[in-house]
Structures are given as C-alpha cells and as structure tokens.
Amino acid sequence: MHFVEQGRAGAAAAGLTERQGAVLERALGLLVEGGERALTTAGVARAANCSKESLYKWFGDRDGLISAMITYQAGKVRTVEVSAGALTAETLRKHLFAFACDLIDVLLGDVSLALNRLAIGQASREGAGLGRLLQERGRRQIGKRAAALLEAGRKAKLLAFDSADEAYGTLYGLIVSDMHLRMLLGEDAGALKKEFSPRAEKAVDAFLTLYGAKG
Amino acid sequence: MHFVEQGRAGAAAAGLTERQGAVLERALGLLVEGGERALTTAGVARAANCSKESLYKWFGDRDGLISAMITYQAGKVRTVEVSAGALTAETLRKHLFAFACDLIDVLLGDVSLALNRLAIGQASREGAGLGRLLQERGRRQIGKRAAALLEAGRKAKLLAFDSADEAYGTLYGLIVSDMHLRMLLGEDAGALKKEFSPRAEKAVDAFLTLYGAKG
DNA sequence: TGCGTACCGTACCGTACGGTTCGGCATCTT
DNA sequence: AAGATGCCGAACCGTACGGTACGGTACGCA
Numbered sequence: 001m002h003f004v005e006q007g008r009a010g011a012a013a014a015g016l017t018e019r020q021g022a023v024l025e026r027a028l029g030l031l032v033e034g035g036e037r038a039l040t041t042a043g044v045a046r047a048a049n050c051s052k053e054s055l056y057k058w059f060g061d062r063d064g065l066i067s068a069m070i071t072y073q074a075g076k077v078r079t080v081e082v083s084a085g086a087l088t089a090e091t092l093r094k095h096l097f098a099f100a101c102d103l104i105d106v107l108l109g110d111v112s113l114a115l116n117r118l119a120i121g122q123a124s125r126e127g128a129g130l131g132r133l134l135q136e137r138g139r140r141q142i143g144k145r146a147a148a149l150l151e152a153g154r155k156a157k158l159l160a161f162d163s164a165d166e167a168y169g170t171l172y173g174l175i176v177s178d179m180h181l182r183m184l185l186g187e188d189a190g191a192l193k194k195e196f197s198p199r200a201e202k203a204v205d206a207f208l209t210l211y212g213a214k215g
Numbered sequence: 216m217h218f219v220e221q222g223r224a225g226a227a228a229a230g231l232t233e234r235q236g237a238v239l240e241r242a243l244g245l246l247v248e249g250g251e252r253a254l255t256t257a258g259v260a261r262a263a264n265c266s267k268e269s270l271y272k273w274f275g276d277r278d279g280l281i282s283a284m285i286t287y288q289a290g291k292v293r294t295v296e297v298s299a300g301a302l303t304a305e306t307l308r309k310h311l312f313a314f315a316c317d318l319i320d321v322l323l324g325d326v327s328l329a330l331n332r333l334a335i336g337q338a339s340r341e342g343a344g345l346g347r348l349l350q351e352r353g354r355r356q357i358g359k360r361a362a363a364l365l366e367a368g369r370k371a372k373l374l375a376f377d378s379a380d381e382a383y384g385t386l387y388g389l390i391v392s393d394m395h396l397r398m399l400l401g402e403d404a405g406a407l408k409k410e411f412s413p414r415a416e417k418a419v420d421a422f423l424t425l426y427g428a429k430g
Numbered sequence: 431t432g433c434g435t436a437c438c439g440t441a442c443c444g445t446a447c448g449g450t451t452c453g454g455c456a457t458c459t460t
Numbered sequence: 461a462a463g464a465t466g467c468c469g470a471a472c473c474g475t476a477c478g479g480t481a482c483g484g485t486a487c488g489c490a
Contacts, residue, residue: 035339041448051468052449062448114339120399121336124250124329128401135400170421173388180396184335185350186343206385206425256478266438267479277478 016072020058023048024072027065032114036121041065063126066118067133073111074137079145087156093204095149100175100200103142107180108189112138117184143168160213167211174203231287235273238263239287242280247329251336256280278341281333282348288326289352294360302371304427308419310364315390315415318357322395323404327353332399358383375428382426389418 016024026048031039041062045052059065087095106112119130146168153159161167183189231239241263246254256277260267274280302310321327334345361383368374376382398404 036336037340040446042446045469049468051470053451053469054467056449057466116396116400117335117339119401120332121251123399123401124332125252128403131400131402135397135402166417169392170389173390173392174385175388176393177384177388178391178395180393181331182350184338184399185331185346186334186338187346187350188343202381210421210424255476257476260439264438266440268439268481269437271479272436 016068019050020068021072023050023055023058024065024069027069028073028111028114031069031118032110035114036118039066039118063130066122066130070115070119070130070133070137073115074134074141077106077138077141079141081148087152087158089158092149092153092156092158093208096171096204096207097200099146099149100203101197103172103175104179104193104196104200106138106142107176108183108193113183113189120184146171157213159211161211170210171203171207174206175200231283234265235283236287238265238270238273239280239284242284243288243326243329246284246333247325250329251333254281254333278345281337281345285330285334285345285348286352288330289349289356292321292353292356294356302367302373304373307364307368307371307373308423311386311419311422312415314361314364315418316412318387318390319394319408319411319415321353321357322391323398323408328398328404335399361386372428374426376426385425386418386422389421390415 023044027039027044030043030047041052041055044065045055055065059068115134119134122129123131147164150159150161150164150167150171154161154164159167179192183192238259242254242259245258245262256267256270259280260270270280274283330349334349337344338346362379365374365376365379365382365386369376369379374382394407398407
C-alpha cells in the first residue's frame with residue numbers, strides 16, 4: 001500500500017486544533033453516511049458534541065466547513081516516493097500495477113466518493129470553487145506520483161512518450177474507464193472492487209503496449 | 216452527426232401530452248441554468264406557466280418529475296445504425312472517430328451534465344434509483360451503437376478481442392479519460408471541447424493499436 | 431343553460447435549514 | 461477572588477421549500 005493514512009496529521013498540517021480535526025472527522029462520517037442532506041450544521045454540532053457557535057467561529061459558514069473537510073481529507077493522503085533505483089521492465093510493470101490499485105482505492109473510497117458527490121452537486125450553483133479545490137488537492141498528490149513514475153520509466157528507456165500529461169491521461173483512462181462515474185451514480189462498490197485486480201493488469205498491459213519503448 | 220434530436224418525439228414515446236413535454240423542457244432549462252437549487256416545484260410551475268397542482272397530478276412528486284425529465288431527455292437521443300456495408304480499415308477508423316466525437320458531444324452537453332449532477336447528488340441519500348435510470352436510458356443507446364460497431368469490425372477481421380464489453384470499456388476510457396468528471400466538477404467546457412478533435416484521433420489510434428487485427 | 435373536467439394562480443401549512451443570540455459552566459490568568 | 465475566555469446547549473429568526481387546498485376560468489357536452 002503506497003497511500004498512507006496519517007490520522008490527525010491533516011489537522012496539524014492545515015493549522016487546525018486537534019478538536020477541530022475531530023469535528024471534521026465526524027462531519028465526514030456524516031457526509032459518507034447520509035450524503036449532503038445529512039451534512040447540516042445542527043447535525044454536525046450534535047454528532048461532534050460541539051455547538052453551532054463554535055462551528056461558525058472556526059469555519060465561517062457552511063461552505064467554509066466543507067472546504068475545511070476537503071482540505072483535511074486531502075491532507076490524509078500521502079504518496080511515497082518511487083524508489084529512484086534501477087528500473088527494470090519488471091519493476092516498472094509492478095509499480096504501474098501498484099499505482100493502478102492505489103488509484104482505484106482512493107477514487108472508490110467512501111470519503112472520496114462522498115466529497116466528489118458533494119462538490120459536483122455544488123458545482124452547478126456556485127462556480128467551480130469546491131470542484132477546483134477537490135481537483136487540486138486530491139489530484140495533485142496522485143498525479144505527482146504518476147508523473148514521477150512515468151518520467152523514471154522514460155529515463156530508464158522503458159517508456160517512450162512526448163507529453164507526460166498525455167501519457168498519464170491515457171493511463172488514467174485505461175485504469176478507470178467509467179468506473180468512477182458509475183460509483184458516483186450509486187452503483188455498488190463491492191462488486192467492482194473485487195474483480196478489479198485482473199482489470200488493472202490488463203490496463204497496465206495496454207499502457208505498456210502503447211507507450212513501452214520498442215525493444 | 217449521428218445523434219439526432221427529435222424534438223417532442225420523446226414525449227409521445229413516453230406517453231406524455233405535448234403540454235407535459237413542454238413543461239419538462241422548461242424544467243430541463245431551469246436545471247441547466249441554475250442547478251438542482253433552481254429546480255423547485257414553484258419555479259417549474261412559474262417557468263412553464265402551469266400550476267403546482269398540475270405538476271403533482273402529472274408526475275406525482277418532485278422525484279417523479281425528475282425521473283420524467285431523465286426519461287424525456289433520454290428519448291431525444293437516437294443513434295443511427297452503422298452502415299452494415301463493407302468495412303475497411305479506413306472506414307472503421309472514420310466510424311470510430313465519429314463515435315468518439317458524438318460520445319463527447321453527448322457526455323459534455325449542457326443537459327447531460329446537469330442531469331448527471333442531479334442524479335449524483337441524489338445518489339447518496341436515496342439508493343441508486345436515479346443513477347440507474349440515467350445509466351440505463353443514456354448508456355443503453357450509445358453502448359448499443361458501440362457494440363454494433365465493434366462487432367462489425369470483428370466480423371470484418373479488422374478488430375480482435377475476446378469481450379466486446381471489455382473492448383468498449385477500453386475505448387471509452389481512451390476517449391473520455393477524466394474529462395467527464397472534470398466537467399461535472401465545473402471545469403469550463405469550452406476549452407476542452409475545442410481541442411478535442413486531435414485527442415479523439417489519438418484515442419482511436421491507440422484503440423486500433425490495442426485491438427486492431429494483426430497483419 | 432347547466433354540469434363536469436381540466437387547468438391556472440395564489441394562498442396556505444408544516445418542516446427544515448443556515449445563521450445568530452444568549453445564559454450558563456468550566457478553565458485559565460492576574 | 462475576580463474577571464476574561466472558550467465553549468456548550470438551547471432557543472430563536474428569517475427564509476425557502478415540498479406539498480395541499482381553494483377560488484376562479486375556459487371549454488366540452490348534454
């Protein structure tokens with residue numbers, strides 16, 4: 001597993017009290033459990049044993065609370081550096097496979113799905129504020145890892161591509177296809193996650209067929 | 216253009232009055248313009264010059280109205296049969312490219328995005344009812360066209376694959392990547408749609424590299 | 431002419447939510 | 461001891477929404 005949950009580290013990183021982190025944790029739980037409708041200020045206050053007054057003092061308003069939730073959650077996902085050592089065709093394939101599995105784990109996680117649903121629902125009425133925040137915070141980390149991996153592959157003459165972004169887009173599409181959207185629409189996660197391993201292998205194979213350096 | 220808008224045909228198909236179709240049209244307009252928040256019963260009634268009483272008589276309740284909107288909108292998208300004539304490598308590529316463009320046109324259309332946002336927002340709190348409906352109605356049509364195209368390609372010995380579903384999943388991922396999600400999150404559609412043509416060509420190239428019959 | 435039907439516009443009701451205010455309690459500071 | 465601070469719990473306010481009820485109107489039909 002290459003993504004590490006760091007407990008309350010997200011709180012400290014964002015300049016939040018331990019208590020505030022705990023409140024955000026409960027709020028995320030509420031959101032996961034009951035969707036946006038369950039994320040009421042009164043509900044969060046009750047679930048976290050704090051007062052609405054404190055919520056408004058700490059986070060400003062409901063949108064501030066949501067933004068804090070996104071930032072807090074994003075702070076919990078960290079990637080480990082890809083070992084910059086010698087990269088063989090075999091280790092590259094392994095790294096790509098691990099990346100695929102971790103990507104799916106993150107995208108299809110309860111909290112990620114709930115936050116994406118929330119941001120998408122908000123996207124229509126109020127600019128792309130939350131959407132951009134989610135995209136930035138969430139994708140930056142994982143995209144950086146992918147970019148590093150691809151770049152390492154190119155340096156080792158195992159991959160050939162002009163644009164790393166384009167290659168990453170292709171890799172992403174091969175791995176995810178429409179799974180993310182289907183999950184967002186409410187499809188049962190269990191079924192798809194179980195049978196994903198072979199799918200991930202096929203995606204990696206396809207990616208290597210497309211971008212593997214001709215030997 | 217292979218997807219045809221059929222005006223009010225969707226209404227008749229679903230057993231709806233002309234008037235009811237017009238109401239759904241206004242409701243869709245409201246949804247596109249202002250998101251879920253704008254889709255209030257009073258708002259729809261005002262915009263469509265009808266009474267709330269009629270809305271409830273026709274559609275039961277708000278969810279019924281939304282379901283009717285989805286069904287109505289899905290009824291407007293029709294695919295044309297792929298000409299079953301002789302399929303050459305060149306025409307296959309052309310058909311795939313046209314499919315890619317049409318797929319993007321549909322997925323990134325105003326109404327489609329708005330309905331997907333609505334269904335995703337609803338997905339958390341209330342089963343997957345709307346999500347499944349949207350998936351069934353919207354995807355069935357376009358998936359059927361893709362399946363027919365792929366099958367024709369295999370019959371002409373231009374494509375080689377074991378599972379048509381899997382091949383379609385790959386094609387979908389190559390074409391769409393994460394564009395759909397980014398749009399749902401509120402990214403500006405104009406920019407991505409403009410520069411899509413070369414992307415679509417690359418996706419088709421990649422697909423043919425993966426699934427083109429050897430030789 | 432009278433009656434039924436379908437519809438509109440508006441008013442209404444209950445509820446729920448975001449946000450504010452206030453009294454009270456515990457802890458800390460001086 | 462006395463004030464200040466931070467917080468909780470609850471009450472409160474304005475608003476907005478889903479859903480219902482009612483009066484009024486146009487039209488078809490006997």
